[in-house]
Amino acid sequence: MELMSHSSTFLLPTIPPSPTYALVVLNQSLPRFAPLLWKHAQLRLCADGGANRVYDDMPLLLPHENAFDVRKRYKPDVIKGDMDSIRKEVLEFYANMGTKIIDESDDQDTTDLHKCVAYICDWAPDLDKSNLCILVAGALGGRFDHEIGNINVLCRFSTVRIILISDDCLIHLLPRTHCHEIHIQPTIEGPHCGLIPIGMPSGSTTTTGLQWDLVCIPVGTWVEDFLLGCGMTGMPHAETEMKFGGLISTSNIVKGEKITVQSDSDLLWTINIKKL
Ligand SMILES: Nc1ncnc2c1ncn2[C@@H]1O[C@H](COP(=O)(O)OP(=O)(O)OP(=O)(O)O)[C@@H](O)[C@H]1O
C-alpha cells in the first residue's frame, strides 16, 4: 500500500516548494495565521461571504498598515458561491480590482466550499492531485451544520488533500487507500489529537506514536498466541475497531514527532494548534 505523508509546514514562515497550495477563505473570523496561508498559496478563493472576512478582517490582523493598502494586497483570485452573503460594496471592490466572480446561485444543493473545491480541481487538471493541497480557513467554530457540511466536503473529495483550519485545530482525511505518516510540527501543533471514523465504522486501525495507540493483533496468528502466552489476555483486537456509539479516538495525545496510521476505512485526523 502506498505511503502518504502529511506535515503542517504551511503554518511555518517558510515552507518547502511542494506541494502546491490553494487557499479557500470561508465566512468565519479569519484565523490569526490567515496572512501566512495567503502568502503560501498560489491560488486564493473566497467562498461567497468569505470575501467579507478578507475585506473586514485582514486589515484588523495587520493593524499597523493602511486598511486600503491591505485590501489591495490581499485580493482574492476568485470569489465563488451562491452570492447570498457577500456584501455589495465588497463584491464591487474586488470585481473592480479584477477578481473573477463566479455566481452559482442556481445550485442550492452544494455548499460554497464544495463549489470552490470543484473550481480548484478544474484549475489544476494536469497537476498531480497528490501534489495539490487545499487549505480551508475558518472551517470550524460557529454553526454546527456548516462544520459538518465542511467535513462532508472532505469525504466528497476524498482523493484530494484538503485541510480544514481554525485558530484552534486542523482536520483532514486519511483515506483508507493509503498508509499514513504524519509529521508533527511540535512548535505549532499538538499534543491533543483525535482519529475518528467517518461515514462507516472502521473494522481495524493500527497506529504508532500516540499515547493510546490502536494495536491490531491478527486473530489466530503466532503474534496473538505469543501475547496470550505472555499473559496479555487483555490485548484487545476489539480495540482496533472504531465506530460512533462505540470507541472513537478523541482526547488522544501525540508522543513523538511521527505518527503512523493504517485503517480499513477513511478516518478524520485532528490535532490542536498551539496558542500563541
Ligand atoms: N459558522 C460557520 N462555521 C463553519 N463554516 C462556515 C460557517 N459559516 C460559513 N461557513 C462556510 O463558509 C461558506 C460560505 O459561507 P456563507 O455564509 O456565504 O454560506 P451560505 O451558503 O450563504 O450560508 P447560509 O445560507 O446557510 O447561511 C459556507 O459554504 C461554509 O462552508
Ligand SMILES: Cc1ncc(C[n+]2csc(CCO)c2C)c(N)n1
Ligand atoms: C436535503 C437538502 N437540505 C438542505 C439543502 C439546502 N442547501 C444545501 S447546500 C445549499 C447552498 C448553500 O450555499 C443549500 C441552500 C438542500 N438543497 N437539500
